[in-house]
Amino acid sequence: MNIAIVGSGYVGLVTGICLSSIGHTVICVDNDEEKIRVLKKGGIPIYEPGLEELMIQQVKKKKLFFSSSIKEASSKSDVIFIAVGTPSKPNGDADLTYVENVAREIALSMTSYKLIVEKSTVPAETGKRIERTIILNLPRKLKNKVTFDVASNPEFLREGSAIKDFMNPDRLVFGVESKKAEKILCEIYKPLKAHIVVTDTNSAEMIKHASNSFLATKISFMNSVSQICDRVGADVLKVAEGMGLDKRIGRSFLNAGIGYGGSCFPKDVDAFIRLSEKSGYDFALLREVRRINEDQRASFLKIIEDKLWIIKNKTIGVLGLAFKANTDDMRNAPSIDIIKALQHEGAKIKAYDPKAMENAKQVFENVTFCADAYSVAKGSDCLLLLTEWAEFKDLDFKRIARLMKQSIVFDGRNLYKDHNLRDLGFEYFGIGRGNLSGK
Numbered sequence: 022m023n024i025a026i027v028g029s030g031y032v033g034l035v036t037g038i039c040l041s042s043i044g045h046t047v048i049c050v051d052n053d054e055e056k057i058r059v060l061k062k063g064g065i066p067i068y069e070p071g072l073e074e075l076m077i078q079q080v081k082k083k084k085l086f087f088s089s090s091i092k093e094a095s096s097k098s099d100v101i102f103i104a105v106g107t108p109s110k111p112n113g114d115a116d117l118t119y120v121e122n123v124a125r126e127i128a129l130s131m132t133s134y135k136l137i138v139e140k141s142t143v144p145a146e147t148g149k150r151i152e153r154t155i156i157l158n159l160p161r162k163l164k165n166k167v168t169f170d171v172a173s174n175p176e177f178l179r180e181g182s183a184i185k186d187f188m189n190p191d192r193l194v195f196g197v198e199s200k201k202a203e204k205i206l207c208e209i210y211k212p213l214k215a216h217i218v219v220t221d222t223n224s225a226e227m228i229k230h231a232s233n234s235f236l237a238t239k240i241s242f243m244n245s246v247s248q249i250c251d252r253v254g255a256d257v258l259k260v261a262e263g264m265g266l267d268k269r270i271g272r273s274f275l276n277a278g279i280g281y282g283g284s285c286f287p288k289d290v291d292a293f294i295r296l297s298e299k300s301g302y303d304f305a306l307l308r309e310v311r312r313i314n315e316d317q318r319a320s321f322l323k324i325i326e327d328k329l330w331i332i333k334n335k336t337i338g339v340l341g342l343a344f345k346a347n348t349d350d351m352r353n354a355p356s357i358d359i360i361k362a363l364q365h366e367g368a369k370i371k372a373y374d375p376k377a378m379e380n381a382k383q384v385f386e387n388v389t390f391c392a393d394a395y396s397v398a399k400g401s402d403c404l405l406l407l408t409e410w411a412e413f414k415d416l417d418f419k420r421i422a423r424l425m426k427q428s429i430v431f432d433g434r435n436l437y438k439d440h441n442l443r444d445l446g447f448e449y450f451g452i453g454r455g456n457l458s459g460k
Protein backbone atom coordinates (compact mmCIF):
# COMPACT_ATOMS: atom_id res chain seq x y z
CA MET A 22 0.00 0.00 0.00
CA ASN A 23 1.17 3.58 -0.59
CA ILE A 24 1.15 5.53 2.64
CA ALA A 25 1.98 9.13 3.58
CA ILE A 26 2.83 10.04 7.16
CA VAL A 27 2.43 13.73 7.86
CA GLY A 28 4.63 14.84 10.75
CA SER A 29 8.11 13.36 11.07
CA GLY A 30 8.49 13.73 14.81
CA TYR A 31 8.82 10.82 17.15
CA VAL A 32 5.48 9.13 16.40
CA GLY A 33 5.54 9.85 12.66
CA LEU A 34 9.06 8.61 12.05
CA VAL A 35 8.69 5.41 14.05
CA THR A 36 5.33 4.67 12.42
CA GLY A 37 6.58 5.49 8.91
CA ILE A 38 9.78 3.49 9.17
CA CYS A 39 8.02 0.49 10.75
CA LEU A 40 5.13 0.53 8.23
CA SER A 41 7.65 0.51 5.42
CA SER A 42 9.48 -2.39 7.03
CA ILE A 43 6.28 -4.51 6.99
CA GLY A 44 5.93 -4.05 3.25
CA HIS A 45 4.40 -0.66 2.45
CA THR A 46 5.81 2.20 0.43
CA VAL A 47 5.93 5.17 2.76
CA ILE A 48 6.58 8.88 2.33
CA CYS A 49 7.34 10.73 5.58
CA VAL A 50 6.42 14.39 5.38
CA ASP A 51 7.38 17.36 7.52
CA ASN A 52 7.11 21.11 6.98
CA ASP A 53 10.56 21.52 8.57
CA GLU A 54 12.66 21.49 5.41
CA GLU A 55 15.91 21.18 7.34
CA LYS A 56 14.64 18.02 9.04
CA ILE A 57 13.67 16.53 5.67
CA ARG A 58 17.10 17.45 4.24
CA VAL A 59 18.81 15.62 7.12
CA LEU A 60 16.53 12.58 6.74
CA LYS A 61 17.16 12.43 2.99
CA LYS A 62 20.90 12.34 3.74
CA GLY A 63 20.42 9.35 6.08
CA GLY A 64 20.52 11.32 9.35
CA ILE A 65 17.87 10.86 12.04
CA PRO A 66 16.83 13.62 14.46
CA ILE A 67 15.84 11.33 17.39
CA TYR A 68 17.51 8.49 19.26
CA GLU A 69 15.51 5.28 19.29
CA PRO A 70 17.29 1.93 19.52
CA GLY A 71 17.45 0.24 16.08
CA LEU A 72 15.54 2.97 14.22
CA GLU A 73 18.42 4.48 12.25
CA GLU A 74 19.53 1.08 10.94
CA LEU A 75 15.96 0.20 9.94
CA MET A 76 15.54 3.56 8.21
CA ILE A 77 18.74 3.15 6.17
CA GLN A 78 17.68 -0.37 5.17
CA GLN A 79 14.22 0.77 3.99
CA VAL A 80 15.59 3.76 2.08
CA LYS A 81 18.01 1.41 0.27
CA LYS A 82 15.10 -0.88 -0.64
CA LYS A 83 13.31 2.17 -2.06
CA LYS A 84 10.35 1.63 0.29
CA LEU A 85 10.86 4.80 2.32
CA PHE A 86 10.96 8.41 1.10
CA PHE A 87 10.94 11.89 2.62
CA SER A 88 9.23 15.05 1.43
CA SER A 89 8.33 18.52 2.66
CA SER A 90 5.21 18.64 0.48
CA ILE A 91 1.88 17.26 1.72
CA LYS A 92 0.55 17.76 -1.80
CA GLU A 93 3.23 15.55 -3.36
CA ALA A 94 2.94 12.87 -0.67
CA SER A 95 -0.85 12.71 -0.62
CA SER A 96 -1.14 12.56 -4.41
CA LYS A 97 1.06 9.44 -4.34
CA SER A 98 -0.73 7.77 -1.41
CA ASP A 99 -3.95 5.90 -0.68
CA VAL A 100 -3.69 6.38 3.06
CA ILE A 101 -2.51 9.47 4.94
CA PHE A 102 -1.59 9.22 8.60
CA ILE A 103 -1.64 12.46 10.60
CA ALA A 104 1.15 12.33 13.16
CA VAL A 105 1.80 15.99 13.87
CA GLY A 106 2.33 17.41 17.37
CA THR A 107 -0.62 18.16 19.66
CA PRO A 108 1.07 20.26 22.37
CA SER A 109 -0.70 21.43 25.52
CA LYS A 110 -2.20 24.92 25.63
CA PRO A 111 -1.66 26.83 28.90
CA ASN A 112 -5.12 25.66 30.09
CA GLY A 113 -4.25 21.99 29.40
CA ASP A 114 -6.31 21.66 26.21
CA ALA A 115 -4.60 19.84 23.35
CA ASP A 116 -3.64 22.42 20.73
CA LEU A 117 -4.95 20.98 17.46
CA THR A 118 -3.77 23.80 15.17
CA TYR A 119 -1.34 21.53 13.32
CA VAL A 120 -3.96 18.83 12.86
CA GLU A 121 -6.37 21.37 11.35
CA ASN A 122 -3.66 22.75 9.03
CA VAL A 123 -2.85 19.28 7.74
CA ALA A 124 -6.54 18.45 7.19
CA ARG A 125 -6.90 21.66 5.18
CA GLU A 126 -3.85 20.89 3.04
CA ILE A 127 -5.01 17.34 2.40
CA ALA A 128 -8.38 18.71 1.22
CA LEU A 129 -6.68 21.07 -1.21
CA SER A 130 -4.65 18.30 -2.82
CA MET A 131 -7.20 15.47 -2.82
CA THR A 132 -7.87 14.04 -6.27
CA SER A 133 -9.01 10.48 -5.44
CA TYR A 134 -10.33 8.46 -2.46
CA LYS A 135 -8.12 8.78 0.64
CA LEU A 136 -8.25 7.21 4.06
CA ILE A 137 -7.08 9.81 6.56
CA VAL A 138 -5.91 8.26 9.82
CA GLU A 139 -5.28 10.16 13.05
CA LYS A 140 -2.20 8.82 14.75
CA SER A 141 -1.52 11.81 17.00
CA THR A 142 -3.15 11.64 20.42
CA VAL A 143 -6.27 13.77 20.13
CA PRO A 144 -9.40 14.33 22.20
CA ALA A 145 -12.61 12.51 21.30
CA GLU A 146 -14.52 14.08 18.41
CA THR A 147 -11.36 15.23 16.60
CA GLY A 148 -12.07 12.75 13.79
CA LYS A 149 -15.41 14.44 13.20
CA ARG A 150 -13.72 17.85 13.11
CA ILE A 151 -11.12 16.65 10.62
CA GLU A 152 -13.90 15.37 8.40
CA ARG A 153 -15.69 18.73 8.58
CA THR A 154 -12.48 20.65 7.85
CA ILE A 155 -11.83 18.54 4.75
CA ILE A 156 -15.39 18.99 3.46
CA LEU A 157 -15.21 22.76 4.02
CA ASN A 158 -11.88 23.09 2.25
CA LEU A 159 -12.37 20.80 -0.73
CA PRO A 160 -11.98 22.84 -3.93
CA ARG A 161 -15.39 23.53 -5.50
CA LYS A 162 -14.69 21.36 -8.57
CA LEU A 163 -14.00 18.35 -6.33
CA LYS A 164 -17.03 18.70 -4.06
CA ASN A 165 -19.20 15.55 -4.25
CA LYS A 166 -16.63 14.00 -6.63
CA VAL A 167 -13.94 12.64 -4.32
CA THR A 168 -14.74 10.50 -1.32
CA PHE A 169 -12.71 9.96 1.83
CA ASP A 170 -12.86 8.40 5.28
CA VAL A 171 -11.39 9.55 8.56
CA ALA A 172 -10.22 6.90 11.03
CA SER A 173 -8.44 6.86 14.36
CA ASN A 174 -5.55 4.49 14.96
CA PRO A 175 -3.87 5.51 18.23
CA GLU A 176 -0.29 4.48 18.91
CA PHE A 177 0.85 2.88 22.14
CA LEU A 178 4.58 2.90 21.46
CA ARG A 179 6.98 3.46 24.32
CA GLU A 180 10.11 5.44 23.59
CA GLY A 181 13.15 3.23 23.92
CA SER A 182 11.29 0.09 22.80
CA ALA A 183 9.16 1.56 20.02
CA ILE A 184 10.16 -0.85 17.23
CA LYS A 185 9.53 -3.88 19.42
CA ASP A 186 6.19 -2.38 20.55
CA PHE A 187 5.22 -1.71 16.92
CA MET A 188 6.05 -5.24 15.77
CA ASN A 189 4.45 -6.97 18.80
CA PRO A 190 1.53 -4.79 19.86
CA ASP A 191 -0.70 -5.78 22.79
CA ARG A 192 -3.56 -4.60 20.60
CA LEU A 193 -4.37 -2.51 17.54
CA VAL A 194 -7.26 -0.07 17.80
CA PHE A 195 -9.16 0.92 14.65
CA GLY A 196 -11.71 3.68 15.12
CA VAL A 197 -13.69 3.68 11.89
CA GLU A 198 -16.96 4.93 10.47
CA SER A 199 -17.07 2.67 7.39
CA LYS A 200 -16.36 -0.93 6.39
CA LYS A 201 -13.99 0.35 3.70
CA ALA A 202 -11.81 2.13 6.26
CA GLU A 203 -11.78 -0.98 8.47
CA LYS A 204 -10.73 -3.16 5.54
CA ILE A 205 -7.86 -0.85 4.59
CA LEU A 206 -6.54 -0.67 8.16
CA CYS A 207 -6.76 -4.48 8.48
CA GLU A 208 -4.80 -4.79 5.23
CA ILE A 209 -2.10 -2.35 6.40
CA TYR A 210 -1.47 -4.20 9.66
CA LYS A 211 -2.04 -7.75 8.32
CA PRO A 212 1.63 -8.79 8.75
CA LEU A 213 1.46 -8.06 12.51
CA LYS A 214 -1.19 -10.62 13.49
CA ALA A 215 -2.27 -8.62 16.53
CA HIS A 216 -5.48 -8.56 18.55
CA ILE A 217 -7.63 -5.93 16.86
CA VAL A 218 -10.29 -3.77 18.49
CA VAL A 219 -12.63 -2.21 15.94
CA THR A 220 -14.79 0.65 17.16
CA ASP A 221 -16.03 4.12 16.22
CA THR A 222 -13.56 7.05 16.04
CA ASN A 223 -14.73 8.68 19.30
CA SER A 224 -14.19 5.46 21.27
CA ALA A 225 -10.76 4.92 19.70
CA GLU A 226 -9.71 8.43 20.71
CA MET A 227 -10.99 7.76 24.23
CA ILE A 228 -9.07 4.46 24.44
CA LYS A 229 -5.80 6.32 23.97
CA HIS A 230 -6.49 9.02 26.57
CA ALA A 231 -7.98 6.56 29.04
CA SER A 232 -5.05 4.12 28.67
CA ASN A 233 -2.35 6.72 29.25
CA SER A 234 -4.28 8.31 32.10
CA PHE A 235 -4.79 4.92 33.72
CA LEU A 236 -1.06 4.12 33.52
CA ALA A 237 -0.28 7.54 35.00
CA THR A 238 -2.78 6.75 37.78
CA LYS A 239 -0.99 3.47 38.53
CA ILE A 240 2.31 5.33 38.87
CA SER A 241 0.86 8.06 41.09
CA PHE A 242 -0.88 5.46 43.25
CA MET A 243 2.44 3.72 43.81
CA ASN A 244 4.21 7.01 44.44
CA SER A 245 1.67 7.72 47.19
CA VAL A 246 2.25 4.24 48.60
CA SER A 247 6.00 5.00 48.58
CA GLN A 248 5.37 8.07 50.74
CA ILE A 249 3.71 5.92 53.37
CA CYS A 250 6.42 3.25 53.08
CA ASP A 251 9.03 5.87 53.93
CA ARG A 252 7.05 6.99 56.94
CA VAL A 253 6.25 3.56 58.39
CA GLY A 254 9.48 1.76 57.48
CA ALA A 255 8.12 -0.48 54.69
CA ASP A 256 9.82 -1.28 51.37
CA VAL A 257 7.85 -0.16 48.30
CA LEU A 258 9.68 -2.68 46.11
CA LYS A 259 8.40 -5.60 48.16
CA VAL A 260 4.95 -4.01 48.28
CA ALA A 261 4.97 -3.70 44.45
CA GLU A 262 6.13 -7.32 44.12
CA GLY A 263 3.39 -8.55 46.44
CA MET A 264 0.73 -6.48 44.71
CA GLY A 265 1.94 -7.13 41.17
CA LEU A 266 1.68 -10.90 41.43
CA ASP A 267 -2.08 -10.48 41.58
CA LYS A 268 -2.97 -10.86 37.90
CA ARG A 269 -5.75 -8.31 38.28
CA ILE A 270 -3.15 -5.70 39.25
CA GLY A 271 0.05 -6.69 37.38
CA ARG A 272 3.59 -5.62 38.26
CA SER A 273 4.19 -3.16 35.41
CA PHE A 274 3.90 0.58 36.04
CA LEU A 275 4.13 0.08 39.80
CA ASN A 276 7.64 1.58 40.02
CA ALA A 277 7.73 4.44 42.47
CA GLY A 278 10.19 7.19 41.62
CA ILE A 279 10.44 10.88 40.88
CA GLY A 280 7.22 10.92 38.89
CA TYR A 281 6.28 10.32 35.29
CA GLY A 282 7.50 12.62 32.52
CA GLY A 283 7.90 12.48 28.75
CA SER A 284 5.88 13.83 25.88
CA CYS A 285 2.73 11.79 26.55
CA PHE A 286 1.61 11.22 30.13
CA PRO A 287 1.71 14.82 31.42
CA LYS A 288 0.10 16.17 28.24
CA ASP A 289 -2.50 13.42 27.92
CA VAL A 290 -3.53 13.62 31.59
CA ASP A 291 -3.99 17.41 31.18
CA ALA A 292 -5.96 16.96 27.98
CA PHE A 293 -8.18 14.27 29.49
CA ILE A 294 -8.93 16.45 32.52
CA ARG A 295 -9.92 19.28 30.16
CA LEU A 296 -11.98 17.02 27.92
CA SER A 297 -13.86 15.78 30.98
CA GLU A 298 -14.42 19.32 32.24
CA LYS A 299 -15.78 20.39 28.89
CA SER A 300 -18.09 17.40 28.79
CA GLY A 301 -19.47 18.47 32.18
CA TYR A 302 -17.65 15.93 34.36
CA ASP A 303 -15.01 16.78 36.95
CA PHE A 304 -12.38 14.00 36.75
CA ALA A 305 -11.10 14.81 40.25
CA LEU A 306 -9.12 11.54 40.43
CA LEU A 307 -6.94 12.63 37.52
CA ARG A 308 -6.36 16.07 38.99
CA GLU A 309 -5.03 14.28 42.06
CA VAL A 310 -2.86 11.99 39.90
CA ARG A 311 -1.24 15.10 38.42
CA ARG A 312 -0.77 16.71 41.84
CA ILE A 313 0.83 13.57 43.30
CA ASN A 314 3.21 13.49 40.33
CA GLU A 315 4.34 17.05 40.97
CA ASP A 316 4.62 16.43 44.72
CA GLN A 317 6.86 13.43 44.14
CA ARG A 318 9.60 15.66 42.74
CA ALA A 319 9.11 18.20 45.52
CA SER A 320 9.40 15.48 48.14
CA PHE A 321 12.62 14.12 46.54
CA LEU A 322 14.04 17.65 46.75
CA LYS A 323 13.00 17.87 50.37
CA ILE A 324 14.91 14.66 51.20
CA ILE A 325 18.02 16.07 49.49
CA GLU A 326 17.73 19.36 51.35
CA ASP A 327 17.15 17.57 54.60
CA LYS A 328 20.22 15.37 54.26
CA LEU A 329 22.63 17.88 52.70
CA TRP A 330 21.47 20.66 55.02
CA ILE A 331 22.79 23.70 53.13
CA ILE A 332 22.43 23.46 49.34
CA LYS A 333 24.21 26.71 48.49
CA ASN A 334 27.66 26.05 46.94
CA LYS A 335 27.32 22.28 47.30
CA THR A 336 28.37 20.33 44.21
CA ILE A 337 25.58 17.97 43.19
CA GLY A 338 26.32 15.23 40.68
CA VAL A 339 23.46 14.07 38.46
CA LEU A 340 23.39 10.69 36.73
CA GLY A 341 20.78 10.65 33.97
CA LEU A 342 18.81 13.53 32.46
CA ALA A 343 16.39 11.95 29.96
CA PHE A 344 12.80 11.41 31.14
CA LYS A 345 13.50 7.66 31.15
CA ALA A 346 16.21 5.26 29.98
CA ASN A 347 16.99 4.43 26.33
CA THR A 348 15.89 7.76 24.93
CA ASP A 349 17.47 11.17 24.36
CA ASP A 350 14.11 12.83 25.06
CA MET A 351 14.12 15.63 27.63
CA ARG A 352 10.46 16.59 27.33
CA ASN A 353 8.95 16.95 30.81
CA ALA A 354 11.91 15.09 32.28
CA PRO A 355 11.81 15.13 36.11
CA SER A 356 15.50 16.16 35.95
CA ILE A 357 14.43 19.60 34.71
CA ASP A 358 12.38 20.53 37.80
CA ILE A 359 14.89 18.93 40.15
CA ILE A 360 18.04 20.53 38.70
CA LYS A 361 16.45 23.96 38.30
CA ALA A 362 15.18 23.92 41.90
CA LEU A 363 18.64 22.97 43.21
CA GLN A 364 20.29 25.65 41.08
CA HIS A 365 17.82 28.15 42.49
CA GLU A 366 19.08 27.22 45.95
CA GLY A 367 22.66 27.89 44.80
CA ALA A 368 23.89 24.33 44.06
CA LYS A 369 26.59 23.68 41.46
CA ILE A 370 25.42 20.93 39.10
CA LYS A 371 27.58 18.39 37.27
CA ALA A 372 25.72 15.93 35.04
CA TYR A 373 26.06 13.05 32.62
CA ASP A 374 23.55 11.21 30.44
CA PRO A 375 24.50 8.58 27.84
CA LYS A 376 22.25 10.03 25.10
CA ALA A 377 20.37 13.14 26.22
CA MET A 378 23.19 15.64 26.81
CA GLU A 379 22.83 17.45 23.47
CA ASN A 380 19.11 18.02 24.14
CA ALA A 381 19.82 18.85 27.79
CA LYS A 382 22.20 21.62 26.73
CA GLN A 383 19.18 23.41 25.22
CA VAL A 384 17.32 23.13 28.55
CA PHE A 385 19.88 24.00 31.25
CA GLU A 386 22.24 26.85 31.94
CA ASN A 387 25.34 26.60 34.11
CA VAL A 388 25.43 22.83 34.24
CA THR A 389 28.84 21.18 33.86
CA PHE A 390 28.30 18.30 31.44
CA CYS A 391 30.73 15.45 32.08
CA ALA A 392 32.09 12.61 29.94
CA ASP A 393 30.99 9.84 32.31
CA ALA A 394 29.63 9.00 35.76
CA TYR A 395 33.08 9.04 37.37
CA SER A 396 33.76 12.62 36.24
CA VAL A 397 30.38 13.55 37.71
CA ALA A 398 31.30 11.90 41.01
CA LYS A 399 34.66 13.69 41.29
CA GLY A 400 34.40 16.34 44.01
CA SER A 401 30.60 15.99 44.37
CA ASP A 402 28.84 16.27 47.72
CA CYS A 403 26.19 13.78 46.62
CA LEU A 404 24.96 11.87 43.58
CA LEU A 405 21.38 11.96 42.28
CA LEU A 406 20.29 9.04 40.10
CA LEU A 407 17.55 10.52 37.92
CA THR A 408 17.37 8.14 34.91
CA GLU A 409 17.63 4.37 35.19
CA TRP A 410 20.18 3.78 32.39
CA ALA A 411 21.59 0.23 32.51
CA GLU A 412 25.17 1.54 32.48
CA PHE A 413 24.61 3.22 35.87
CA LYS A 414 23.76 -0.13 37.44
CA ASP A 415 27.24 -1.53 37.27
CA LEU A 416 29.33 1.43 38.32
CA ASP A 417 32.44 0.83 40.40
CA PHE A 418 31.12 2.32 43.63
CA LYS A 419 34.40 1.82 45.49
CA ARG A 420 36.01 4.12 42.92
CA ILE A 421 33.05 6.51 43.13
CA ALA A 422 33.36 6.70 46.93
CA ARG A 423 37.04 7.68 46.60
CA LEU A 424 36.19 10.40 44.06
CA MET A 425 33.32 12.03 45.95
CA LYS A 426 33.60 14.69 48.64
CA GLN A 427 30.77 13.07 50.62
CA SER A 428 29.47 9.58 49.84
CA ILE A 429 25.75 10.21 49.58
CA VAL A 430 23.45 8.74 46.90
CA PHE A 431 19.83 9.79 46.32
CA ASP A 432 18.34 7.15 44.06
CA GLY A 433 15.25 8.62 42.35
CA ARG A 434 14.51 5.37 40.48
CA ASN A 435 15.38 2.68 43.04
CA LEU A 436 18.02 1.45 40.58
CA TYR A 437 20.39 0.33 43.29
CA LYS A 438 17.88 -1.94 44.97
CA ASP A 439 20.19 -4.93 44.77
CA HIS A 440 23.40 -3.13 45.73
CA ASN A 441 24.31 -2.61 49.28
CA LEU A 442 25.75 0.82 48.93
CA ARG A 443 25.64 1.24 52.70
CA ASP A 444 28.21 -1.56 53.07
CA LEU A 445 30.54 0.52 50.93
CA GLY A 446 30.14 3.44 53.30
CA PHE A 447 27.49 5.36 51.37
CA GLU A 448 24.53 7.12 52.85
CA TYR A 449 21.84 5.80 50.50
CA PHE A 450 18.29 7.08 50.04
CA GLY A 451 15.86 5.45 47.62
CA ILE A 452 12.17 6.16 47.08
CA GLY A 453 9.81 4.47 49.51
CA ARG A 454 12.51 2.14 50.83
CA GLY A 455 11.50 2.85 54.39
CA ASN A 456 14.76 4.51 55.31
CA LEU A 457 13.46 7.95 56.11
CA SER A 458 11.48 6.79 59.12
CA GLY A 459 14.63 6.23 61.18
CA LYS A 460 13.70 2.55 61.67
Ligand code: UDX
Pocket residue numbers: 176177178179180181233236240273274275276277278279280281282283284285286344345
Ligand atom coordinates in the same frame (compact mmCIF):
# COMPACT_ATOMS: atom_id res chain seq x y z
C1 UDX B 1 3.89 6.25 27.05
C2 UDX B 1 2.98 5.03 26.92
O1 UDX B 1 3.52 3.93 27.64
C3 UDX B 1 2.78 4.66 25.46
O2 UDX B 1 1.86 3.60 25.36
C4 UDX B 1 2.25 5.89 24.74
O3 UDX B 1 2.04 5.63 23.40
C5 UDX B 1 3.20 7.06 24.90
O4 UDX B 1 3.38 7.32 26.30
P1 UDX B 1 6.52 6.71 26.98
O5 UDX B 1 6.18 8.13 27.29
O6 UDX B 1 7.53 6.41 25.93
O7 UDX B 1 5.20 5.89 26.59
O8 UDX B 1 7.10 6.07 28.32
P2 UDX B 1 6.63 5.05 29.46
O9 UDX B 1 7.55 3.90 29.45
O10 UDX B 1 5.20 4.76 29.42
O11 UDX B 1 6.96 5.93 30.77
C6 UDX B 1 6.34 7.18 30.98
C7 UDX B 1 6.85 7.82 32.24
O12 UDX B 1 6.42 7.10 33.38
C8 UDX B 1 8.38 7.87 32.34
O13 UDX B 1 8.75 9.11 32.89
C9 UDX B 1 8.72 6.74 33.27
O14 UDX B 1 9.93 6.95 33.96
C10 UDX B 1 7.54 6.79 34.23
N1 UDX B 1 7.26 5.52 34.90
C11 UDX B 1 6.89 4.41 34.17
C12 UDX B 1 7.32 5.44 36.29
O15 UDX B 1 7.63 6.43 36.96
N2 UDX B 1 7.01 4.26 36.90
C13 UDX B 1 6.64 3.14 36.21
O16 UDX B 1 6.37 2.11 36.84
C14 UDX B 1 6.59 3.23 34.79
